[in-house]
Amino acid sequence: MDPIHHILDSFYMDFEPFGQVELPRIWVVRRSDQGLGLDVFGSTSSAIESGAYHVVSESSGVDTELAGQSAEEAHGQGAEHGGYLDAEVAPASGEIIADLSISRHLVFAWIGALFTLLVFISLAGRYRRGIGRDSAPKGIFQNLFETLILFVRDDIARPTLGEKHVKYLPYLLTIFFFILTCNLMGLLPFGQTATANIAVTGVLAVFTFVITQFGGTKDYWKHIFWPPGVPTFVKPILVPVEILGMFTKPFALAIRLFANMSAGHLMILSLIGLIFTFRASFGTAAGYGVAPLSVAFSLFIYLLELLVATIQAYIFTMLSALFIGMAVEEHHHEPDATHESVGEPMIASANAEAIALKS
Amino acid sequence: MEPTALAYLGAGIGAGLVALGAGVGIGNLAGPAMEGTARQPEATGDIRTSMIIAAALIEGVALFGLVICVLLAIK
Numbered sequence: 001m002d003p004i005h006h007i008l009d010s011f012y013m014d015f016e017p018f019g020q021v022e023l024p025r026i027w028v029v030r031r032s033d034q035g036l037g038l039d040v041f042g043s044t045s046s047a048i049e050s051g052a053y054h055v056v057s058e059s060s061g062v063d064t065e066l067a068g069q070s071a072e073e074a075h076g077q078g079a080e081h082g083g084y085l086d087a088e089v090a091p092a093s094g095e096i097i098a099d100l101s102i103s104r105h106l107v108f109a110w111i112g113a114l115f116t117l118l119v120f121i122s123l124a125g126r127y128r129r130g131i132g133r134d135s136a137p138k139g140i141f142q143n144l145f146e147t148l149i150l151f152v153r154d155d156i157a158r159p160t161l162g163e164k165h166v167k168y169l170p171y172l173l174t175i176f177f178f179i180l181t182c183n184l185m186g187l188l189p190f191g192q193t194a195t196a197n198i199a200v201t202g203v204l205a206v207f208t209f210v211i212t213q214f215g216g217t218k219d220y221w222k223h224i225f226w227p228p229g230v231p232t233f234v235k236p237i238l239v240p241v242e243i244l245g246m247f248t249k250p251f252a253l254a255i256r257l258f259a260n261m262s263a264g265h266l267m268i269l270s271l272i273g274l275i276f277t278f279r280a281s282f283g284t285a286a287g288y289g290v291a292p293l294s295v296a297f298s299l300f301i302y303l304l305e306l307l308v309a310t311i312q313a314y315i316f317t318m319l320s321a322l323f324i325g326m327a328v329e330e331h332h333h334e335p336d337a338t339h340e341s342v343g344e345p346m347i348a349s350a351n352a353e354a355i356a357l358k359s
Numbered sequence: 360m361e362p363t364a365l366a367y368l369g370a371g372i373g374a375g376l377v378a379l380g381a382g383v384g385i386g387n388l389a390g391p392a393m394e395g396t397a398r399q400p401e402a403t404g405d406i407r408t409s410m411i412i413a414a415a416l417i418e419g420v421a422l423f424g425l426v427i428c429v430l431l432a433i434k
Contacts, residue, residue, distance in 0.1 A: 004433070155408075252419065252423075255419075255422070255423055255426060256415075256416075256419035256422065256423075258426075259419070259422030259423065259425060259426045260418070260419070260422055263422060263425055311411060311415050312415065314415075315412065315415040315416070315419075318412065
């Protein structure tokens with residue numbers, strides 16, 4: 001349970017030998033008099049201390065003993081294995097409408113977003129001053145990011161989007177760097193991967209979905225609802241499939257990123273956890289014996305994780321660009337027998353010629 | 360057998376099958392990629408890029424299965 005426990009989201013930040021930092025809890029509550037209220041607490045323990053909230057134990061509904069405990073006792077219990085930190089907390093009266101608490105993954109997503117913002121704002125300032133436009137880019141910072149930005153533009157945006165790539169390039173750059181930062185942050189000590197949370201990747205996929213649909217040209221919608229070049233009796237089968245495909249593509253984007261990130265980190269934690277499992281099952285000597293092997297495997301998987309983090313950021317951006325490109329491209333069909341619109345201009349021009357010849 | 364035991368069994372067998380599927384898929388793609396690179400060393404860059412993209416997509420599908428296995432094992 002422990003490796004999974006480290007991957008999942010929770011309401012405290014774990015700096016293992018040094019202690020834990022509890023994160024604020026914010027709830028939208030419907031109180032007993034049917035009014036809505038916003039409860040903000042600095043930490044879970046203060047929420048429990050205030051008496052308005054108590055821990056819900058899994059077996060029976062409400063654990064009233066915990067509500068009366070002092071903070072030290074509850075904290076002592078918490079320091080072992082989460083305890084009250086991981087338990088569900090319910091209000092004494094009323095019910096929770098929405099849980100807006102700050103959680104670990106949220107904090108790290110903010111850090112990732114902040115990092116991306118800072119990097120790009122300072123880069124933009126440099127380019128506006130002319131360094132990098134009129135003269136060569138100076139310094140490691142600018143050169144490094146210019147390489148990555150040009151990579152996104154030339155290998156991802158231009159081939160898939162064509163001339164319209166300028167319009168969508170900011171979005172692609174943002175998601176590429178955000179996902180890359182979040183993925184890499186999870187590999188640092190005391191770091192958590194915000195993208196190992198299905199909510200974060202889901203939201204990114206929703207962004208791609210929204211941008212694809214809003215950028216879609218008439219050709220795109222026509223292809224979905226009235227696919228050309230297909231015999232009419234197949235269309236009722238094909239149209240639902242196309243509509244389903246419209247939704248499964250962003251869904252697959254979200255799940256691919258989420259599964260890759262959480263599975264990778266889970267593997268690393270499991271391999272290191274092998275040491276503890278062996279020690280628990282076979283004694284301390286077995287634990288020491290397995291340690292070099294386990295660390296070697298973990299190192300290998302760690303390096304693989306670095307590669308996978310970068311590749312997944314690239315794949316997400318590339319597929320987003322591909323979907324947007326497929327939606328916004330305008331291309332001409334070859335006129336075929338079912339297209340009456342091709343005949344009309346010909347007839348119109350023939351009429352015009354006839355009128356011109358007559359006069 | 361009780362449902363929990365069956366769920367764990369399913370998760371374990373499923374994870375093995377997922378790994379098998381991913382291995383076969385990516386192996387099928389890496390072999391001809393190596394051959395192509397051996398035949399035409401100038402195309403190494405293009406082949407490598409396409410291979411990595413295809414490998415990531417195949418692994419994405421494998422991980423869909425893995426997510427279901429993990430769901431089975433946890434719940």
